Each structure stands twice: as C-alpha cells, then as structure tokens.
Amino acid sequence: MFDWEAAWHAALYGPAGFFTRGEKPAAHFRTSPLVGPELAEALLTLLSRVDAALGCPPVVDFVDVGAGGGELASAVRSLASGSLGARLRVTAVELGPPVDLPGVRWSSTIPRCEGLLVGHEWLDAIPCPVVRGPSSDPWITRWWPSLGDGWAEVGTPRDTAWAAAVGSVRGAALAIDYGHLVSSRHFSLTGYRDGRQVEPVFDGSCDITAHVALDACADAAGGDFVLVSQRDALAALGLSSEVTGSGWEWLESAARAGRVAELRDPLGLGGFGWLLHGCGVPVSALLPSLPPWRPNPASHSVV
Numbered sequence: 001m002f003d004w005e006a007a008w009h010a011a012l013y014g015p016a017g018f019f020t021r022g023e024k025p026a027a028h029f030r031t032s033p034l035v036g037p038e039l040a041e042a043l044l045t046l047l048s049r050v051d052a053a054l055g056c057p058p059v060v061d062f063v064d065v066g067a068g069g070g071e072l073a074s075a076v077r078s079l080a081s082g083s084l085g086a087r088l089r090v091t092a093v094e095l096g097p098p099v100d101l102p103g104v105r106w107s108s109t110i111p112r113c114e115g116l117l118v119g120h121e122w123l124d125a126i127p128c129p130v131v132r133g134p135s136s137d138p139w140i141t142r143w144w145p146s147l148g149d150g151w152a153e154v155g156t157p158r159d160t161a162w163a164a165a166v167g168s169v170r171g172a173a174l175a176i177d178y179g180h181l182v183s184s185r186h187f188s189l190t191g192y193r194d195g196r197q198v199e200p201v202f203d204g205s206c207d208i209t210a211h212v213a214l215d216a217c218a219d220a221a222g223g224d225f226v227l228v229s230q231r232d233a234l235a236a237l238g239l240s241s242e243v244t245g246s247g248w249e250w251l252e253s254a255a256r257a258g259r260v261a262e263l264r265d266p267l268g269l270g271g272f273g274w275l276l277h278g279c280g281v282p283v284s285a286l287l288p289s290l291p292p293w294r295p296n297p298a299s300h301s302v303v
C-alpha cells in the first residue's frame with residue numbers, strides 16, 4: 001500500500017526535499033508576513049499583552065515555528081522597542097537552511113518559550129496519512145464523520161505537533177492557517193510552485209500542503225483557547241485601513257491601508273483561522289470576545 005505520509009515527508013523534508021534544500025515560500029506563494037510589516041505589528045501588540053500578563057519577565061520570547069525565510073521573525077525583531085524590545089529574544093524554528101538576519105537565532109527544534117509562540121502556515125506543511133473512505137481510522141471517525149467513500153487527510157500528526165508546541169509555552173501559542181472544521185471538511189491536498197497551484201507530485205519539485213483541521217488541533221492541545229478569523233483578530237489588535245494626512249503621508253497611509261485590506265480580505269488571507277491558546281495566561285487578557293471562525297472553503301495558499 002502506498003505510504004502517503006512517508007512520500008509527502010520525503011518530498012518536503014528528505015535529503016533533496018523541497019524545504020530541506022532551501023526553497024523559501026517567497027519564491028512560490030504569498031503569505032501574510034510577505035505582505036508587509038503589519039502582521040508583525042499586530043503580533044507585537046499581542047506579545048505586549050502576553051508580556052504584561054506574565055509580569056514582564058527578564059527575557060520574553062517570540063518563537064516563529066516554520067519560519068521559512070524568517071520574514072516574520074525579522075520584522076518582529078526590528079519593530080520591537082522600549083522595555084519589551086530590550087528583553088525580547090527572537091527564535092526562528094525551521095527545518096530548512098537558516099537565513100542570516102540580525103537579532104534572530106535559528107533552531108531546528110522548538111525551544112521552551114516564555115512569551116508568544118507563532119506557527120504561521122506551519123501546520124499545513126506537516127505531512128499526513130491520506131485515506132480513502134470508508135475508513136475505520138479513529139481520527140477520521142471523530143473528526144471527519146462525513147467522509148463516505150471520498151479521500152481525506154488524517155490530521156493526527158498535526159494534532160500531535162501542535163499539542164507538543166503548545167506544551168512548550170508559558171504565555172500564549174498561536175497557529176495561523178487555512179483550514180476547515182468538522183462541519184466543512186473537504187479533501188484539499190495540493191501543490192505550489194513558482195507562484196502557481198500545481199498537481200501535488202511527490203518528487204521534491206513543489207510545496208505540498210492541505211487544509212488544517214484547526215478544531216482537532218485545538219482539542220488536542222486543550223486548555224483555554226479561541227478560534228477566530230484573521231480579519232477579526234487584526235482589527236482587535238488595532239490594525240486599521242484608515243487613510244489619513246496629505247501629500248507623502250497620505251500616499252504612505254494609502255499604501256498601508258492596501259496592505260491591511262489584503263491581510264483582512266475575508267476571501268483571502270483574512271479568512272485564515274487564528275487558533276490562540278493561553279498557556280498559564282487567560283485568553284480573555286489577550287483578545288476581546290470575537291465571533292467564532294467560519295472557514296471559507298475557497299481560501300488556501302494565496303498565489
């Protein structure tokens with residue numbers, strides 16, 4: 001029988017795998033950290049709330065798991081200032097080759113974190129078994145009961161990885177990704193190469209990804225969590241697309257408003273889920289009450 005998980009793993013993380021050999025997302029698809037510094041700004045606001053709830057420890061961590069080219073880690077490092085900036089330690093966790101960025105340390109494993117751990121489009125890059133129904137797999141029985149005779153990605157490896165990541169944190173852990181819920185599952189295995197969605201071939205020539213069962217990940221990690229949309233979370237963290245000023249100031253503010261609108265587009269990046277766990281910190285100290293996430297089946301990697 002074909003071992004989908006092993007083939008997917010070899011294609012991305014084997015000796016000649018897509019990510020192992022140093023392919024970076026920026027060359028193949030567009031993610032929120034690549035839009036501009038605004039996601040990092042919002043995450044710094046979240047980190048400052050985590051820091052306050054932890055009582056401002058001497059060292060506060062920002063850990064970026066599945067950091068790719070390190071754009072998010074680097075932007076957080078360069079935007080942080082004041083007391084938080086002086087105490088901030090930024091770690092990029094990545095299986096592919098590190099990138100030399102000032103103030104960012106690289107690791108291939110997740111360190112213990114006192115602060116904020118973020119997995120931005122990390123979970124969708126974790127290989128899974130693939131099954132054709134009907135299936136007696138316990139994960140499918142619980143999390144994909146509507147499967148029938150179709151195909152499905154079994155989310156167990158992502159649940160396990162997310163639970164371990166959340167378990168390494170004091171503060172908060174945030175997964176940002178495209179995905180689905182038990183009420184909206186659909187088979188979504190696909191590939192990306194050079195800015196195009198392509199057939200998912202397991203030869204290392206393309207990224208291979210599938211939507212994340214964020215409800216199952218939340219349940220596996222447990223504790224205090226919320227699952228909301230990027231669109232709502234960014235507004236709650238103060239990002240606005242208001243255009244102000246005149247002359248150059250107006251132009252800069254209009255460009256920024258365009259980037260914020262892209263990050264909040266409900267049919268694109270704004271439709272991504274934000275799964276936020278409080279780890280010894282109540283989630284209510286970090287975000288106000290927001291509507292639950294309703295995934296948009298069309299939203300996937302943005303090319």
Ligand SMILES: C[S@@+](CC[C@H](N)C(=O)[O-])C[C@H]1O[C@@H](n2cnc3c(N)ncnc32)[C@H](O)[C@@H]1O
Nearest residue numbers: 019025031066067068093094095096120121125
């Ligand atoms: C889709 S890319 C996202 C990159 C970046 N976060 C962004 O949004 O632009 C996923 C990244 O996760 C990395 N990755 C996957 N599993 C990992 C693991 N267990 N530890 C560290 N990095 C991992 C891959 O090598 C890849 O660079």
